[in-house]
Amino acid sequence: MSNPGILFDDSLLTGLDVEKSDIESVVDDCDRCTKVGFLPEIEASYLGLILHVMDLTSLNSTDNKQTIEALVDKAFLYAKELLKSDIEKMANTHSCELRNYFTTSTLTPQTVCVSSVRIYDVVQRLRFLKQHIDIASVAGGFPMGQVPLSCRITEVEYAISHGAAEIDIVIDRGLAISGNFEELYYDLRAIKSLCIKGNITLKTILSVSELDSNQTVYKAAMTAMMAGSDFIKTSTGKEAKNATLFHGMVMCQAIKHYHEKTSYKVGIKAAGGIKFNEQALSWLVLVKNILGNDWLQASLFRIGASSLLEDVVKRLSIVLKKFHQ
Numbered sequence: 280m281s282n283p284g285i286l287f288d289d290s291l292l293t294g295l296d297v298e299k300s301d302i303e304s305v306v307d308d309c310d311r312c313t314k315v316g317f318l319p320e321i322e323a324s325y326l327g328l329i330l331h332v333m334d335l336t337s338l339n340s341t342d343n344k345q346t347i348e349a350l351v352d353k354a355f356l357y358a359k360e361l362l363k364s365d366i367e368k369m370a371n372t373h374s375c376e377l378r379n380y381f382t383t384s385t386l387t388p389q390t391v392c393v394s395s396v397r398i399y400d401v402v403q404r405l406r407f408l409k410q411h412i413d414i415a416s417v418a419g420g421f422p423m424g425q426v427p428l429s430c431r432i433t434e435v436e437y438a439i440s441h442g443a444a445e446i447d448i449v450i451d452r453g454l455a456i457s458g459n460f461e462e463l464y465y466d467l468r469a470i471k472s473l474c475i476k477g478n479i480t481l482k483t484i485l486s487v488s489e490l491d492s493n494q495t496v497y498k499a500a501m502t503a504m505m506a507g508s509d510f511i512k513t514s515t516g517k518e519a520k521n522a523t524l525f526h527g528m529v530m531c532q533a534i535k536h537y538h539e540k541t542s543y544k545v546g547i548k549a550a551g552g553i554k555f556n557e558q559a560l561s562w563l564v565l566v567k568n569i570l571g572n573d574w575l576q577a578s579l580f581r582i583g584a585s586s587l588l589e590d591v592v593k594r595l596s597i598v599l600k601k602f603h604q
């Protein structure tokens with residue numbers, strides 16, 4: 280079920296109860312897992328899941344019709360190639376879990392994620408290819424979020440009317456840093472009301488590395504969820520620093536607490552600077568360890584990345600060869 284949100288409740292902003300040492304031990308666990316390595320069938324299924332939950336992204340100032348066509352083509356390219364190399368047969372001889380992840384549709388990213396002005400290019404290319412993939416659009420004055428609410432609303436309406444199924448809205452970090460969470464809530468609530476009408480998934484980008492403390496990350500996460508975000512997302516990919524697993528741990532804590540209070544499950548999207556399969560695997564292990572296996576599905580876990588797909592495909596091909604040995 281998507282998250283309808285709740286009334287603003289500032290008593291929910293103060294629940295971060297982890298010590299730095301707790302965070303460090305969970306994060307160490309994730310790093311250890313990815314360094315020590317996984318059994319091949321586990322690694323293959325995780326890599327398959329990473330392909331499946333990926334928002335294949337292009338958010339460059341130079342994006343144009345041609346670059347977006349190439350992005351859309353790339354979304355379908357590897358699934359076919361991987362199947363050509365007989366992955367499905369190999370997967371069938373191993374576990375059910377593997378089989379679940381190895382079909383053409385599951386090896387295709389979940390969305391292509393573009394700027395609002397480029398949605399039309401995606402739609403045109405999909406029409407030409409006679410293919411479907413959901414379109415996610417960043418919005419709200421991406422990446423800074425420092426535009427009036429009326430402009431943010433206009434951009435979200437534009438994105439939805441042009442074919443976006445998902446909106447990745449960026450928050451005004453100034454509101455969070457100055458402790459103005461109630462205004463942040465109403466700002467996001469206005470965006471949520473547009474999404475409800477069209478059954479659009481709302482992902483809220485917290486830009487965690489620009490927030491001033493773990494407490495602020497937690498409060499911004501809680502505020503975004505109370506306002507009805509279906510996902511909370513780490514970063515725009517344009518910040519000076521990317522999100523760390525520490526930030527991810529705090530966000531997962533907030534998601535867990537919100538679920539305990541409301542029974543609504545909110546997803547997490549890791550994004551920004553995730554280029555290598557090991558990084559994506561660490562995020563997957565973090566989510567699995569804190570939120571559990573229920574969260575390992577596209578409705579609750581995403582990885583947004585512009586430069587990860589090839590590395591995951593390469594690693595998956597290597598891992599699958601191990602089944603032949």
Ligand SMILES: O=C[C@H](O)COP(=O)(O)O
Nearest residue numbers: 515516551552583584585
């Ligand atoms: O939303 C996704 C991010 O903008 C992607 O960041 P990236 O280009 O560093 O992979």
